[in-house]
Amino acid sequence: MKEISGFRILLWLLTLFALGSCRTIEENPGDPASMTQSDFAIADADSDGKLTAEELATFQHREAMAEIDLDGDRRISRKEWAAARPSAGEDDPHFDALDRDSDGEVSGAEAVAFITSHDAFTDQFSEVDEDGDSVLHWEEIDAAEPGSLKVSLFPAEPES
Ligand SMILES: [Ca+2]
Ligand SMILES: [Ca+2]
Numbered sequence: 665m666k667e668i669s670g671f672r673i674l675l676w677l678l679t680l681f682a683l684g685s686c687r688t689i690e691e692n693p694g695d696p697a698s699m700t701q702s703d704f705a706i707a708d709a710d711s712d713g714k715l716t717a718e719e720l721a722t723f724q725h726r727e728a729m730a731e732i733d734l735d736g737d738r739r740i741s742r743k744e745w746a747a748a749r750p751s752a753g754e755d756d757p758h759f760d761a762l763d764r765d766s767d768g769e770v771s772g773a774e775a776v777a778f779i780t781s782h783d784a785f786t787d788q789f790s791e792v793d794e795d796g797d798s799v800l801h802w803e804e805i806d807a808a809e810p811g812s813l814k815v816s817l818f819p820a821e822p823e824s
């Protein structure tokens with residue numbers, strides 16, 4: 665059932681960022697929006713007790729990757745993307761936006777660059793960053809509303 669739960673996470677992210685009106689997908693406790701203290705320790709790659717935007721994005725992206733990256737090479741190929749988003753197919757322009765060097769695969773660095781430049785992500789990050797030091801401490805994450813820190817490779821609808 666692992667594949668199905670990963671797919672549900674994707675659908676949930678899509679629901680947030682692309683299909684706001686779709687309400688058939690329920691949140692589940694394992695979704696990427698809620699972070700436990702042990703998640704925090706894993707995400708804190710340099711173990712300095714603080715999460716940078718890159719550390720957070722890298723961690724959350726890896727969680728999502730576990731389900732998307734079917735061949736385990738830590739890159740998302742066009743086929744893998746299409747498998748994760750059957751409705752968009754292999755010609756999805758979002759994929760092209762993510763694949764900055766146009767080599768046909770989204771690397772971890774490309775995904776993290778996309779996420780950390782995403783307004784929704786930076787807004788949420790600074791909201792949780794209570795003391796404004798541009799890094800997140802566990803206390804700040806623990807005090808934040810569940811779901812404050814969402815991350816998605818799927819861009820929000822452009823604001824008009
Ligand atoms: Ca750190
Ligand atoms: Ca792959």
Ligand SMILES: [Ca+2]
Binds near residue numbers: 763764765766768770
């Ligand atoms: Ca690439």
